[in-house]
Amino acid sequence: MLDLSDYGNSDFFQILKRRHPELLATLNSSDVASSVNVAEAAFRPYEGTTVLAVVYDAGVVMAGDRQATEGYQVGERRIQKIYPVDRHSAIAVAGAAGPCIEMAKLFQVEVEFYEKTEGISLSLEGQANFLAHLVRSNLGLAMQGLIVLPLFAGYDLKRQRGRIFKYDAVGGRYEEDDYYAIGSGGKDARTTLKKRHTPEITRQNALEIVAEALWDAADEDIATGGPDLIRKIFPTLYTVTEEGVTEVPEATVEELYRNLIARL
Amino acid sequence: MSTPYYVSPEQIRQDKEDFVSRGIAQAKEVVVLEYREGLLMVAENPRKTTFKISEIYDRIALAAAGRIAEYEILRVAGIRESEIKGFRYYREDVTAKWLTNLYSQHMGAVAQAWDAKPLEIELLVCEVGTTDAPADSGLRNNQIYHIAFDGIYSEEEKYAVIGGRATAIIEILEQRYTDGLEMPAALQLITDTFRTIEADAEDDYEITPQTIEVACLEKTADRRKFRRLSTDEVTTLLS
Numbered sequence: 207m208l209d210l211s212d213y214g215n216s217d218f219f220q221i222l223k224r225r226h227p228e229l230l231a232t233l234n235s236s237d238v239a240s241s242v243n244v245a246e247a248a249f250r251p252y253e254g255t256t257v258l259a260v261v262y263d264a265g266v267v268m269a270g271d272r273q274a275t276e277g278y279q280v281g282e283r284r285i286q287k288i289y290p291v292d293r294h295s296a297i298a299v300a301g302a303a304g305p306c307i308e309m310a311k312l313f314q315v316e317v318e319f320y321e322k323t324e325g326i327s328l329s330l331e332g333q334a335n336f337l338a339h340l341v342r343s344n345l346g347l348a349m350q351g352l353i354v355l356p357l358f359a360g361y362d363l364k365r366q367r368g369r370i371f372k373y374d375a376v377g378g379r380y381e382e383d384d385y386y387a388i389g390s391g392g393k394d395a396r397t398t399l400k401k402r403h404t405p406e407i408t409r410q411n412a413l414e415i416v417a418e419a420l421w422d423a424a425d426e427d428i429a430t431g432g433p434d435l436i437r438k439i440f441p442t443l444y445t446v447t448e449e450g451v452t453e454v455p456e457a458t459v460e461e462l463y464r465n466l467i468a469r470l
Numbered sequence: 471m472s473t474p475y476y477v478s479p480e481q482i483r484q485d486k487e488d489f490v491s492r493g494i495a496q497a498k499e500v501v502v503l504e505y506r507e508g509l510l511m512v513a514e515n516p517r518k519t520t521f522k523i524s525e526i527y528d529r530i531a532l533a534a535a536g537r538i539a540e541y542e543i544l545r546v547a548g549i550r551e552s553e554i555k556g557f558r559y560y561r562e563d564v565t566a567k568w569l570t571n572l573y574s575q576h577m578g579a580v581a582q583a584w585d586a587k588p589l590e591i592e593l594l595v596c597e598v599g600t601t602d603a604p605a606d607s608g609l610r611n612n613q614i615y616h617i618a619f620d621g622i623y624s625e626e627e628k629y630a631v632i633g634g635r636a637t638a639i640i641e642i643l644e645q646r647y648t649d650g651l652e653m654p655a656a657l658q659l660i661t662d663t664f665r666t667i668e669a670d671a672e673d674d675y676e677i678t679p680q681t682i683e684v685a686c687l688e689k690t691a692d693r694r695k696f697r698r699l700s701t702d703e704v705t706t707l708l709s
Contacts, residue, residue: 208576
């Protein structure tokens with residue numbers, strides 16, 4: 207039967223929490239036996255990542271490697287860590303793969319649900335704030351070792367520029383002006399970005415330094431995957447501009463890496 | 471002592487139907503029509519933010535005629551149930567047929583309740599086919615479901631019309647509709663049909679890009695097939 211009781215509620219997360227808490231098992235962490243510490247438990251969740259975002263003159267580039275690790279093993283070689291959210295934003299996730307993917311999916315549905323019911327897009331600032339609530343609601347699991355940390359970026363139509371937001375485990379939201387990288391190889395990627403990023407760089411420059419930063423992260427961090435020329439697996443790169451969210455074609459990414467390798 | 475009175479079920483049904491058709495007779499029409507690339511939806515509606523046609527889910531749109539307040543609540547409920555189903559299973563598992571049944575049950579229950587006023591609305595639930603689906607999967611075909619106020623629904627082909635003068639519009643479309651129209655031709659056909667109807671009307675409603683609401687479900691679009699056309703776009707298509 208059609209349930210009409212949630213009229214006027216544009217918060218999909220809240221509706222699910224009330225009507226279908228079973229679908230939010232990991233993000234409703236009070237349900238999970240709080241004494242279990244997953245880090246010490248018998249299984250190891252998939253994790254390990256470098257994801258980053260770089261502001262350039264027309265918007266922002268988001269990128270991530272493709273590897274998920276299971277302890278010291280490679281768990282998955284082709285995982286996606288960047289997800290388009292709406293026409294002008296995308297989310298990247300680092301941490302335990304399962305809850306990460308769930309959070310990205312829920313966040314995307316939330317933003318689209320708001321847009322369709324209200325008839326107008328949720329502002330970039332509004333999206334960034336809502337994501338802070340989602341991270342905060344995962345705190346229980348984070349305490350048990352299943353941390354999820356997103357990096358959020360988008361094109362702000364009002365301010366006419368790309369913007370980047372980073373989060374801490376308790377839901378703190380902080381804005382970065384030029385670039386940021388998170389995950390196990392985040393610090394290595396940030397070092398490269400710090401040296402190579404200049405204000406008002408072009409799209410081509412931005413793609414080049416993003417490829418280089420991910421290369422350096424993979425070089426230093428065992429949990430970050432580099433370009434796999436044999437299997438043809440390359441990092442995913444997205445651009446977010448006034449025109450929308452676009453994935454950089456695999457051939458372009460391959461070319462970026464071939465040029466980078468030629469320079470080494 | 472008061473005497474209990476008897477009213478036959480046929481009489482109750484007839485009374486409700488008369489009541490609703492008086493309301494619907496006032497409602498401006500919405501036309502949904504298959505064109506080469508998907509489904510084109512056009513309504514007589516000069517307003518800029520209160521819509522009669524709206525996006526429900528990736529391949530599904532809803533068109534409504536009648537009282538806005540009554541279908542608005544169904545529109546939002548449709549989006550909500552679709553998102554929940556898609557979140558639970560997979561986005562392709564959300565279908566127009568399923569949504570139609572949901573609406574149909576609700577509208578039927580309200581129409582049959584002895585103490586409730588039937589909903590003075592008619593709905594069209596539309597789903598655009600996909601280009602990449604296997605030929606026998608059913609996903610390849612466009613689907614249009616017409617739901618009456620009492621929840622009784624029918625599957626329509628090629629085009630469907632709701633609103634007060636739906637019958638007259640269907641008569642015109644039967645003469646003029648051809649398969650595989652391009653979008654400008656399809657839009658022209660609908661606006662011409664509206665003009666013919668309005669020429670006979672008393673209230674002198676002029677059909678211009680400013681007085682119609684246009685949206686489409688495009689087969690070739692990415693995940694979200696629904697697109698609302700701006701006044702400028704409509705002007706260009708009609709010129």
